[in-house]
Amino acid sequence: MAAEDVKLLSFWASPFAMRAILALEAKGVKYELIEETLNPKSQLLLESNPVYKKIPVLLHNGKAIPESLVIVLYVDEAWPERAGFFPKDPYARAMIHFWSDFIDKKIFEVAFRAAKAKGEEKEAALKELYDNFLTLESGFIKFDAKPFFNGSSIGYADICLAPFVAWLPIFVDLAGIRLPTAEEAPHLHKFTGAIREHPAAKVAFPDEEKLVAFSRILLHRWASST
């Protein structure tokens, strides 16, 4: 049933698009990557995601699935025969959802807020993010991450977090984000090391220099718009 026409509307620098690519790569699904320019947005994008008009959008045999976390869920269920993204136990599954939501709201959103902000607002966001990383460490511990939430292979929460590692040079060097040390957050550091080596990340993550160059433009745009 699941063999067939799979396309992903994507943008190379987007951490959300990276989640969708990681999911497809982890499942070994053949797909066509359609790079969107976003300015202007293609007719296909506007029709596939009329609610948000954003990438990524997965097109599977003509059905359109938007929103990165919904795409990852869908990929797990449309290709259930291998590389399951969730544990079997209902409680563990609920807590995977919990930590992924935490990663989305309290890591990614706060990091972007810190990158865009200035002065006191920036300092407050940086402090909040630092504390959130320490909280995330407790999540890794609860799941006995080895080094992934999903064990030795990547799952839903790992895919949710992984693109942060691609953006790390930008967040740290250009946005002044501080991560806890390897002593303070050993699981987090093991995770980032392991993700960098993961074959799916080699496909999903863009060239670091290209991403740094792109983000300089982005940061400049953010700075001049405030």
Added chain:
Amino acid sequence: METDSVKLLIVRASPYAMRAILALEAKGVKYELIEENLSAKSQLLLESNPVYKKIPVLLHGGKAIPESLFIVLYVDEAWPERAAFFPKDPYARAMTHFWGDFIDKKIFQLAVSTMKTKKGDPNKEAGVSELYENFLTLESGFTQLDAKPFFNGAGIGYADICLAPLAAWLRVFVELAGIRVPTAEEAPKLHKFLSAIREHPATKVAFPDPDELLSYVILHLKKTMAA
């Protein structure tokens, strides 16, 4: 495992707590309600939800599940033998998640933030306009999932439980946030949903007395906006 005790930490007025109650009622699970005082949070709440320290929290046989939407997901999976909250097809399941997330962010979060914005602040009117548009967008969601009148068909499911507390809070949002809801001509499926949910046995349990709710919110808002 299903015979372990089930407790739910709540505040009666919270739309998020209502979601958790609706899920348990829909599954016919026996549970104990524990009402929290948010100005003096219990040790149990602080220990059960150390990350956010918020209600609702579901306690099942010693396990603590926080966040309303994950409680609903958990209840569906811990009691899988009846009243399934999701369809079987992966695409329909994905779109149920999509619309549940839209409802949470683009209806509830927006309504609450609009309510908390001071009168006269242009963001308030912007919020009201955006919310109106979002209700019209939601209509397309009802259509996409072929709601009859619920997203989940004749019985309530994940997206329905996510949206249902709107029926209890609508009067509060209209009176305190000035929100405008499309008419029954403009959004027939939304109106059919709201009527049907008000008649649903689960809401008779989950929804508080409307006058009490309004008084509680007015009092609580005064406190938070004065801070």
